[in-house]
Amino acid sequence: MAVWHRRSVRKKTGGRTRRLKKSRKYELGTEFSAPELGEKRIVKRRTRGGNTKQVTKRAEHVNLATEDGVKNLKIQSVEENPANPNFVRRSLLTKGTVIQTAEGKAEITSRPGQNGVVNAKLLE
Secondary structure: OOEEOOOOOEOOOOOEOOOOOOOOHHHEEOOOOOOEEOOOEEEEEEOHHHOEEEEEEEEOEEEEEOOOOEEEEEOOEEEEOOOOOHHHHHOEOOOOOEEEOOOOEEEEOOOHHHHOOOEEEEOO
């Protein structure tokens, strides 16, 4: 099913707005990719202008920024997610998710569903 990013059909008052134009292809969006914890799987998606975007479907390692440098560590579990509590149960990886690693708890700073990589910073 298509996702549309266009003006609402309803006004603030609840009435219907008059249509200014038909649907345009540039108003199309994409559905949530739902990157989850598991064996690495990245999909290439075509974007506007023929460019490509790497979308993470599953990831099991994270690039963790520490004081010593950047380490590639395995993600042990998803601890909390301020975006949606159900994402913790489903082990989804989004920006802001707190994960458990061998070094300790870390917060994801990248957007895995948009960038194709999982970067995180160590929490104190």
